[in-house]
Amino acid sequence: xxxxxxxxxxxxxxxxxxxxxxxxxxxxxxxxxxxxxxxxxxxxxxxxxxxxxxxxxxxxxxxxxxxxxxxxxxxxxxxxxxxxxxxxxxxxxxxxxxxxxxxxxxxxxxxxxxxxxxxxxxxxxxxxxxxxxxxxxxxxxxxxxxxxxxxxxxxxxxxxxxxxxxxxxxxxxxxxxxxxxxxxxxxxxxxxxxxxxxxxxxxxxxxxxxxxxxxxxxxxxxxxxxxxxxxxxxxxxxxxxxxxxxxxxxxxxxxxxxxxxxxxxxxxxxxxxxxxxx
Amino acid sequence: xxxxxxxxxxxxxxxxxxxxxxxxxxxxxxxxxxxxxxxxxxxxxxxxxxxxxxxxxxxxxxxxxxxxxxxxxxxxxxxxxxxxxxxxxxxxxxxxxxxxxxxxxxxxxxxxxxxxxxxxxxxxxxxxxxxxxxxxxxxxxxxxxxxxxxxxxxxxxxxxxxxxxxxxxxxxxxxxxxxxxxxxxxxxxxxxxxxxxxxxxxxxxxxxxxxxxxxxxxxxxxxxxxxxxxxxxxxxxxxxxxxxxxxxxxxxxxxxxxxxxxxxxxxxxxxxxxxxxxxxxxxxxxxxxxxxxxxxxxxxxxxxxxxxxxxxxxxxxxxxxxxxxxxxxxxxxxxxxxxxxxxxxxxxxxxxxxxxxxxxxxxxxxxxxxxxxxxxxxxxxxxxxxxxxxxxxxxxxxxxxxxxxxxxxxxxxxxxxxxxxxxxxxxxxxxxxxxxxxxxxxxxxxxxx
Numbered sequence: 001x002x003x004x005x006x007x008x009x010x011x012x013x014x015x016x017x018x019x020x021x022x023x024x025x026x027x028x029x030x031x032x033x034x035x036x037x038x039x040x041x042x043x044x045x046x047x048x049x050x051x052x053x054x055x056x057x058x059x060x061x062x063x064x065x066x067x068x069x070x071x072x073x074x075x076x077x078x079x080x081x082x083x084x085x086x087x088x089x090x091x092x093x094x095x096x097x098x099x100x101x102x103x104x105x106x107x108x109x110x111x112x113x114x115x116x117x118x119x120x121x122x123x124x125x126x127x128x129x130x131x132x133x134x135x136x137x138x139x140x141x142x143x144x145x146x147x148x149x150x151x152x153x154x155x156x157x158x159x160x161x162x163x164x165x166x167x168x169x170x171x172x173x174x175x176x177x178x179x180x181x182x183x184x185x186x187x188x189x190x191x192x193x194x195x196x197x198x199x200x201x202x203x204x205x206x207x208x209x210x211x212x213x214x215x216x217x218x219x220x221x222x223x224x225x226x227x228x229x230x231x232x233x234x235x236x237x238x239x240x241x242x243x244x245x246x247x248x249x250x251x252x253x254x255x256x257x258x259x260x261x262x263x264x265x266x267x268x269x270x271x272x273x274x275x276x277x278x
Numbered sequence: 279x280x281x282x283x284x285x286x287x288x289x290x291x292x293x294x295x296x297x298x299x300x301x302x303x304x305x306x307x308x309x310x311x312x313x314x315x316x317x318x319x320x321x322x323x324x325x326x327x328x329x330x331x332x333x334x335x336x337x338x339x340x341x342x343x344x345x346x347x348x349x350x351x352x353x354x355x356x357x358x359x360x361x362x363x364x365x366x367x368x369x370x371x372x373x374x375x376x377x378x379x380x381x382x383x384x385x386x387x388x389x390x391x392x393x394x395x396x397x398x399x400x401x402x403x404x405x406x407x408x409x410x411x412x413x414x415x416x417x418x419x420x421x422x423x424x425x426x427x428x429x430x431x432x433x434x435x436x437x438x439x440x441x442x443x444x445x446x447x448x449x450x451x452x453x454x455x456x457x458x459x460x461x462x463x464x465x466x467x468x469x470x471x472x473x474x475x476x477x478x479x480x481x482x483x484x485x486x487x488x489x490x491x492x493x494x495x496x497x498x499x500x501x502x503x504x505x506x507x508x509x510x511x512x513x514x515x516x517x518x519x520x521x522x523x524x525x526x527x528x529x530x531x532x533x534x535x536x537x538x539x540x541x542x543x544x545x546x547x548x549x550x551x552x553x554x555x556x557x558x559x560x561x562x563x564x565x566x567x568x569x570x571x572x573x574x575x576x577x578x579x580x581x582x583x584x585x586x587x588x589x590x591x592x593x594x595x596x597x598x599x600x601x602x603x604x605x606x607x608x609x610x611x612x613x614x615x616x617x618x619x620x621x622x623x624x625x626x627x628x629x630x631x632x633x634x635x636x637x638x639x640x641x642x643x644x645x646x647x648x649x650x651x652x653x654x655x656x657x658x659x660x661x662x663x664x665x666x667x668x669x670x671x672x673x674x675x676x677x678x679x680x681x682x683x684x685x686x687x688x689x690x691x692x693x694x695x696x697x698x699x700x701x702x703x704x705x706x707x708x709x710x711x712x713x714x715x716x717x718x719x720x721x722x723x724x725x726x727x
Contacts, residue, residue: 120506120510122508122509124528126510126511126527175708184706192674195673202662207531209652210538220308227300227301231297234294
């Protein structure tokens with residue numbers, strides 16, 4: 001980490017911590033008056049986060065593409081950006097930060113504990129297709145996290161409704177149908193960007209390893225994730241899975257993505273994917 | 279009985295079962311030791327530790343999950359299911375994208391259209407409604423009394439297209455499998471290659487259909503690039519049969535037709551010469567050595583057995599040879615020569631230096647690089663690309679440009695003209711009300727305009 005990156009990174013992380021606490025407060029005490037302030041705090045955090053990425057770019061000459069820390073830094077940035085977009089565009093679910101910001105804290109925290117060293121871009125990563133591959137990976141990851149976040153809101157609201165309680169705070173999330181549709185929208189966006197990510201990766205692999213598909217553990221796991229979300233789409237479209245069942249599915253399916261990004265390279269040393277461990 | 283089986287084989291339930299089964303098989307590859315992922319000696323060591331377990335796993339093909347009979351059978355069923363589902367669905371999808379007069383329901387009573395809207399048009403006519411719907415992207419059928427408007431009418435066709443792309447990718451996979459040639463070729467700087475099979479390292483994988491590559495080339499230059507101990511490039515200059523110069527790098531293979539030369543690895547190929555005491559050359563050769571990253575390699579020359587170690591950025595610390603970094607800034611080579619098992623000389627040399635050797639001299643004339651190419655020739659790439667593109671476009675078409683349908687009626691009343699609309703959208707329940715709100719907004723705007 002460069003000096004300035006380190007300052008911006010830790011400031012952003014601290015702000016996200018505060019914002020996460022604020023979202024918890026808003027949900028636990030059902031106080032939506034603080035949400036506007038929380039969004040402003042989160043936006044400030046995103047500004048710091050962007051500055052950290054810029055400082056890293058300035059120090060190493062390329063965007064953070066490759067290591068676990070890079071994934072945490074950029075993946076977190078995409079999730080926070082998506083969260084703010086959702087908060088501005090879809091006001092009823094602007095409390096979604098309760099689910100997405102802790103996820104950002106986890107992945108950034110995990111990343112910074114791995115290997116935040118500055119390093120030039122490895123020759124294997126210097127590919128036009130890398131930009132597509134990684135960019136769409138983050139887009140899909142961000143969308144899946146949002147789908148999970150809306151799923152959490154759905155379950156929170158539905159739990160109260162099942163208990164026969166109508167809580168005004170939860171009613172502001174929008175109707176159940178609205179939340180249900182939002183989950184599916186983010187799933188669809190994630191699924192399509194995930195497909196583009198796999199395709200771009202396959203084309204890249206052809207020039208790097210000589211084969212579109214090599215059953216590398218991370219490749220395989222990304223296929224597993226994509227298939228799981230494909231199953232989710234089929235279950236909804238053809239078998240009518242909706243509501244809480246679908247919300248749980250979104251939460252469970254996210255596990256496959258988290259394992260893909262952070263877990264596989266921990267347990268499978270034979271992967272040819274470059275997620276540098278430091 | 280047959281009907282029940284064929285019904286099940288063509289069901290979506292079976293599709294889901296197959297996807298989950300395939301996923302389970304892939305997951306097994308993370309749990310069970312896989313031949314492809316382990317080094318051969320590690321695999322054999324594990325096998326020796328649990329012979330019974332491995333014999334069962336090997337019998338079931340579970341140590342090579344991706345090509346095991348179970349996985350292949352699941353893939354066969356997957357595509358069979360896909361064919362049967364598509365066969366069933368083609369007429370249904372075609373029927374859905376056609377427009378029939380019976381689709382024009384009464385908007386006030388149509389149960390399949392969950393969202394309804396009634397507005398007074400005041401002084402506006404059916405023509406204004408048509409204009410608004412057309413501006414919103416709808417195609418309109420029928421007349422003022424009863425009409426049907428549809429947006430993204432052909433969207434269901436994308437489902438067929440998406441699944442068709444699977445067959446293209448499958449076909450590409452089959453073609454590449456049968457036509458694929460894979461071989462490793464090591465070339466030193468200045469060396470020529472004319473497609474000779476004997477030049478490949480080990481046994482190349484020969485294509486079942488078609489011929490191995492016949493591309494000829496000369497390796498002109500090799501320029502490894504290292505920054506802060508990270509290999510950032512390996513620029514290779516190649517001259518083809520027609521004398522044209524090409525550049526390749528990691529991630530940027532040299533392509534000649536359907537043959538690709540992927541830059542795979544780097545080594546040093548020093549020109550080692552043995553001279554007699556009067557300086558006459560007795561023997562000499564460019565020796566391709568696998569000495570990257572501190573590895574040791576051996577070669578024989580003029581009866582001497584020589585062990586070599588390479589230092590890309592040579593330093594001597596406490597009398598010990600070391601590499602200060604991975605940069606190729608000060609290359610040197612440690613050579614230890616022995617004869618009949620007895621070491622007779624050892625020295626660390628740079629290009630142009632020599633050492634005495636049992637009455638002779640060993641001269642390290644130069645230290646050029648060699649490069650290992652992964653040579654791949656295969657057909658069917660364009661089919662794979664077509665499959666990828668169709669799959670991506672079809673997904674976007676189907677899931678972003680989903681179908682929206684509106685039925686409507688315009689009725690003259692004592693107070694003016696009433697418009698009744700009912701809407702439904704694929705996939706999203708709330709999208710229909712949003713769509714009606716938008717149409718209403720457009721109608722209001724048109725009134726203001």
